[in-house]
Amino acid sequence: MDLRQLRSFLVLAETLNFRRAAERLNMTQPPLSRQIAALEADLGTPLFRRHSRAVELTPAGDQFRRDVGRLLGDLDVAVTSARAAALGERGTLTIAFTMYAAWNTLPEMVAAFSETHPDVSLGLNETLPRDLHEALIQGTADVGISFPLRFAHTLKYRPLFREPLCAVLPETHRLAGARQVSVGDLASDPFITFPSRTAPALHEAVTACCRLYDFDPSIRVETHLQQTIVNLVAQGLGVALVPDSMRRMQLRGAVFLPLEESSDVEQGVYWNDANPNPCLPRFIDSLRAPYRS
Numbered sequence: 001m002d003l004r005q006l007r008s009f010l011v012l013a014e015t016l017n018f019r020r021a022a023e024r025l026n027m028t029q030p031p032l033s034r035q036i037a038a039l040e041a042d043l044g045t046p047l048f049r050r051h052s053r054a055v056e057l058t059p060a061g062d063q064f065r066r067d068v069g070r071l072l073g074d075l076d077v078a079v080t081s082a083r084a085a086a087l088g089e090r091g092t093l094t095i096a097f098t099m100y101a102a103w104n105t106l107p108e109m110v111a112a113f114s115e116t117h118p119d120v121s122l123g124l125n126e127t128l129p130r131d132l133h134e135a136l137i138q139g140t141a142d143v144g145i146s147f148p149l150r151f152a153h154t155l156k157y158r159p160l161f162r163e164p165l166c167a168v169l170p171e172t173h174r175l176a177g178a179r180q181v182s183v184g185d186l187a188s189d190p191f192i193t194f195p196s197r198t199a200p201a202l203h204e205a206v207t208a209c210c211r212l213y214d215f216d217p218s219i220r221v222e223t224h225l226q227q228t229i230v231n232l233v234a235q236g237l238g239v240a241l242v243p244d245s246m247r248r249m250q251l252r253g254a255v256f257l258p259l260e261e262s263s264d265v266e267q268g269v270y271w272n273d274a275n276p277n278p279c280l281p282r283f284i285d286s287l288r289a290p291y292r293s
Contacts, residue, residue: 003075005039006068008032009047013065016055088278094123096132096141098199098267100226104245105161105267106145113286120279128224129199136272142280144270147201155270158287164262165209166244168229169255170236176255183241183259184213190220190238198224205263206241212261230254 012021012032022032040047047061057065097106110122125141129149135141136155148157167181173189175181187210196203210217220238223229227249229240234253243265247256269287271280 001039001042003072005035006072008035009039010065010068010072012036012048012055013057013061016057018055088120088280088282089117090119091277091279092121092123093143093277093279093283094125094141095143095145096125096127096135097145098129098132098147099126100147100202100243100246101145101267102126103248104163104243109145109287113283116286117279117282120282129201130197132270136270136275139272139275142271142275142277143283145267146270147199148266148268149270150200150204154272156273157268157270158284159266159268160287161267162264163244164264165205165241165259166247166262167257167259168233168240168242168246169257170233170239171253171255172236173239173255175257178257180258180260182213183209183261184215186239187213187215189218191217192221192223192229192232192238192240193217193219194224194226194229195222202243202265205265208263209241209259209261 008021008025011024012018015021015024018029018032022029025032036048043060043064045060046058047064049056049058095106095110106124110124113120114122125135127135127141127144129146132141132144132146133149133151133153133155136144144155145160148159149155167183167186169176169181175185193206194203207216221232223232226242226246229242230246230249230251231254232238233240234251236253241259244256244258269284271284
């Protein structure tokens with residue numbers, strides 16, 4: 001038996017008339033009769049009772065009608081799903097992002113794409129900037145959101161977001177009540193920062209701010225995550241320069257102040273052009289830039 005026979009059977013089971021069924025199937029009655037006879041022979045049981053003026057389903061035919069209807073319905077869904085997956089309208093997309101992106105571009109980006117592509121399942125993996133390149137090359141992530149990479153690579157990149165740095169101080173700091181602060185006024189304070197290998201582009205921006213005032217920061221603690229930096233500042237262990245959108249943390253014990261002068265930090269989306277995931281081009285096409293804090 002084949003799908004053509006099954007579809008012919010369902011039309012005849014609905015019309016219970018060989019002439020009308022043949023018309024709907026755009027064929028003549030003899031080929032339809034041969035298809036049904038072959039199907040009954042394969043099954044080893046009659047599906048229809050044929051009378052001079054009428055056709056009716058046998059009990060076996062009625063059961064077969066219900067089962068085949070479900071089968072072909074599932075097949076139609078499978079065909080539609082496969083076509084949607086090939087077009088990137090259905091499937092899975094994995095986004096690797098730095099924790100910093102969670103405070104600016106990521107929520108809006110995910111919400112906008114999910115609204116227009118509800119059948120694409122999004123996986124979100126938080127990572128360090130230094131690990132993002134490998135994830136995209138190995139295919140464990142389809143999209144990466146991070147600071148610009150500072151080494152040669154073959155990835156595609158689109159800038160999405162720029163913002164200044166701000167100072168984060170303990171609430172007991174002598175400048176905590178100011179409206180803004182000069183980085184030069186923090187030259188004597190211990191700094192909490194991150195290793196340059198973790199996020200080289202952000203490290204360059206912090207260093208550039210300090211060098212505007214002819215000093216290198218005295219580093220008390222290094223840690224990889226911006227949220228940890230802010231938490232340590234709130235405990236009074238030092239001061240820090242962080243991207244301005246981090247002020248959305250509103251952490252008790254930490255005060256965020258704008259800087260009189262600041263280098264901008266940029267964030268963008270990376271992807272591997274060799275990635276065959278059909279959802280990827282749809283995601284890239286959905287991006288609008290720039291996002292702003």
